[in-house]
Amino acid sequence: MSVAAQVAFRNGSIFTGSGQPLANHVALVNDGKISAVLDEAQAAAFINDATEVIDLDGALLAPGFQDSHIHPVSGGTELLQCNLSEADSVQEVVDTIAAYAAANPELEWIVGGGWSMDHYAGGAPLASLIDAVVPDRPVALASRDHHSLWANSEALRRAGITAATADPADGRIERLEDGSPAGTLHEGAMGLVEAITPELTxxxxxxxxxxxxxxxxxxxxxxxxxxxxxxxxxxxxxxxxxxxxxxxxxxxxxxxxxxxxxxxxxxxxxxxxxxxxxxxxxxxxxxxxxxxxxxxxxxxxxxxxxxxxxxxxxxxxxxxxxxxxxxxxxxxxxxxxxxxxxxxxxxxxxxxxxxxxxxxxxxxxxxxxxxxxxxxxxxxxxxxxxxxxxxxxxxxxxxxxxxxxxxxxxxxxxxxxxxxxxxxxxxxxxxxxxxxxxxxxxxxxxxxxxxxxxxxxxxxxxxxxxxxxxxxxxxxxxxxxxxxxxxxxxxxxxxxxxxxNHLDEVSGHIAEGFAADLVVVFPNPFEVPAEQIYKSQVRSTWIDGQCVYRAADLPEPVNAR
Missing domain, CATH: 3.20.20.140 (Metal-dependent hydrolases)
Incomplete structure (x- = not known):
């Protein structure tokens, strides 16, 4: 490296993707890639007035996090539908369903999800809870883990699920004492209702x-x-x-x-x-x-x-x-x-x-x-x-x-x-x-x-x-x-x-030649007691050397040495 860095991250610690963090080191970025990781003295030669200097102010610089098992489309669409993930009780869940139905009278179906099994006896909510607030339209709501579906009586009726409906080989229908469907469907049984819900555009x-x-x-x-x-x-x-x-x-x-x-x-x-x-x-x-x-x-x-x-x-x-x-x-x-x-x-x-x-x-x-x-x-x-x-x-x-x-x-x-x-x-x-x-x-x-x-x-x-x-x-x-x-x-x-993800030669490390996919975390989780790690928060996120997220309370960086 012989030219000035376009971006420099300094005044913090660097977790390179393994091992202990490096203190008093600077990560330099050019053309969207890490061009070098040097100590402060070495890095000074590659920082000038044109360099965007990110003062970490004691924060941790790490490779951007990667999630090895996630469902972004279902998660994102649920946030845009009847989202129950923030409800902390049965009453809050029911109130959320009622409010969503009232705000969206044009929808033939109420769909969404995010309910938590531990709010309900046996982890299985009843159709009658939804019927009390939405009796005339079908409602189908996935559990937070997406292994169960909660349906109201109208949805069960439209799906043709009765006491005579057998459990599929790969699932189970929760039932009332008389054998009729109670309102919760597990695993493969979810498909009985999902087959008739509106398709995702x-x-x-x-x-x-x-x-x-x-x-x-x-x-x-x-x-x-x-x-x-x-x-x-x-x-x-x-x-x-x-x-x-x-x-x-x-x-x-x-x-x-x-x-x-x-x-x-x-x-x-x-x-x-x-x-x-x-x-x-x-x-x-x-x-x-x-x-x-x-x-x-x-x-x-x-x-x-x-x-x-x-x-x-x-x-x-x-x-x-x-x-x-x-x-x-x-x-x-x-x-x-x-x-x-x-x-x-x-x-x-x-x-x-x-x-x-x-x-x-x-x-x-x-x-x-x-x-x-x-x-x-x-x-x-x-x-x-x-x-x-x-x-x-x-x-x-x-x-x-x-x-x-x-x-x-x-x-x-x-x-x-x-x-x-x-x-x-x-x-x-x-x-x-x-x-x-x-x-x-x-x-x-x-x-x-x-x-x-x-x-x-x-x-x-x-x-x-x-x-x-x-x-x-x-x-x-x-x-x-x-x-x-x-x-x-x-x-x-x-x-x-x-x-x-077969990207180990591209990302996941802070080292020369790797993409500058980075996250800045404060306080540095390595420097707080273990029981306070959760208090660390993301200050900024970078992909290919470009800032794609910055916490609202952070000022824009100043180009200075």
Whole structure:
């Protein structure tokens, strides 16, 4: 480097994407890339009056955060629909539904989501709650985790769901004592109503994507893996939405899309997936957008007893039941599908929450490795609520990344009331065993599953380090052995997810030649007590050396030495 830097970040610490932060160093940017990371004395020679100097004022400069498992379009569109995510009680939820219906009298259907299972007995709200405020129009609202749907009586009537309607093989209808539908549908049963709700228009999906992008940039997120690029609310593929955003110059972040594996189909899906991947590749913007991943939903979730378990769930009295959850795809078929996808060069992104699902997913990767040999496809397992001790070390053996959603790894009502009491004894102390997996040397990536939970990486990092939610007097979930270091979780949110997204030679690091995708965080989370990490906030976000978000209370930078 021999010319003056266009941008210089100084007077703070630099987390490069791994290891301890560098103090008294300056990051220099030219043409959208990091041109050097030098100490203050060395950097002085490359700063002049034309350099835009960003005074970090003690803040931390880090690579832009990347989310390894997120649903931006559904999250963004829910913010534009009947959004229940801010409601803290049943009454607030009902009031929000009533207000939204009154404000939108022209809508034939009321749709949206964000309700929390822990607000309702058994995690299952009743249709009658909605009927009381919206009796004459159908209402269908997804739960915060999108594994359950709450419908009113009119929606159930239009869908033809009665006491005689059988549960689908991959889901369950909550019922009243007389067998009639109560109002909540789980997993595959959601499709009975979703099949008749209005389809998502491309214009509205694009508005949701751009709304999500704005919100995520404000949280320092400069890239993500969209865990469901198609099959959302009637849309055959959201690929067209992303491509339109690209064509119109509105997609700022870096995106790797995961094509959705339809569990009622088989290998015949793969040619279409190859075609979509090639369509994205033809845009010749692989650093901005690609479709080289396939998402496979192996099981459900523990709260509605559909996470696939090795041992059975218990009933409310603590006795073992016959229910071991639902494997949406048999272990044998899963191995066949993953082997075929691996052979075609696809990365497989598994939803694997129960210990049997995790085992089946790892077995499938092992089968692919045996058939195809080593690859650089970078398969990863997301969620990992329960992992058996025997399987924890297999991530390293199989070169599989552990994709963590750290915000869930603490005691809270939904876990303590709707999950732990019904878990088999063997799983009680094995909730989200992140520390155990990390200790084996496994690769880690981190994400949020937003809108299931907050996308904020600093909130997620707080939980990963403490295993206790902010200002909570509880004990660390799983014990201190499951806590991660701050540098480990920030690496997972930066270089770790960049690796999963096949962008590790482009982003995720602050080093010469890497894209200047950056986030400024204050106070520096490395310099505050661990129990205050969550108080750190994003001051600014940068992509390719351009500021794409600046906190409202920050002045514009001054060009000065």
């Amino acid at each position: 491309e214009d509205f999906a694009l508005a949701g994507l751009l709304k999500a992008q704005d919100d995520l940039l404000a949280q320092g997120i400069t890239g993500w893996q969209d865990a469901m690029i198609n099959e959302y609310n009637g849309a055959d593929s959201l690929a067209a939405v992303y491509q339109r955003a690209l064509a119109e110059g509105n997609l700022k972040v870096r995106v790797r899309g995961a094509q959705w594996w339809k569990r009622d189909q088989g290998l015949e899906q793969i040619p279409g997936m190859i075609a979509l991947r090639e369509q994205a590749a033809a845009l010749e913007m692989p650093e901005r957008y690609s479709l080289g991943t396939v998402k496979i939903m192996v099981d459900g979730i523990a709260e509605n007893f559909t996470a696939a378990m090795i041992e059975p769930y218990r009933d409310k009295c603590g006795h073992a039941t016959e229910n071991k959850g639902i494997s949406f795809i048999s272990a044998e078929d899963l191995a066949t599908y993953v082997t075929a996808l691996d052979k075609e060069g696809f990365q497989v992104h598994f939803h694997a929450l129960g210990d049997r699902a995790v085992r089946d997913a790892l077995d499938a990767v092992a089968a692919a490795r045996a058939a195809n040999g080593p690859s650089d496809n970078r398969h990863h397992l997301a969620h990992l609520q329960i992992v058996s001790q025997a399987d924890a070390a297999r991530f390293v053996e199989l070169d599989v990344t552990a994709n963590l959603q750290p915000l869930w790894a603490c005691h809270e009502d939904q876990l303590d009331e709707l999950t732990l009491p019904f878990m088999p004894h063997s799983a009680q102390d094995r909730q989200y065993p992140f520390g155990e997996i990390a200790a084996t040397g496994a690769r880690l990536a981190a994400g949020s599953d937003w809108p299931v939970s907050s996308a904020n990486p600093l909130e997620g990092s707080h939980i990963a380090v403490n295993r206790i939610s902010p200002e909570n007097q509880s004990v660390p979930l799983g014990g201190e052995a499951q806590c991660l270091s701050l540098k480990a979780i920030l690496a997972a949110y930066t270089s770790g997810t960049a690796y999963v």
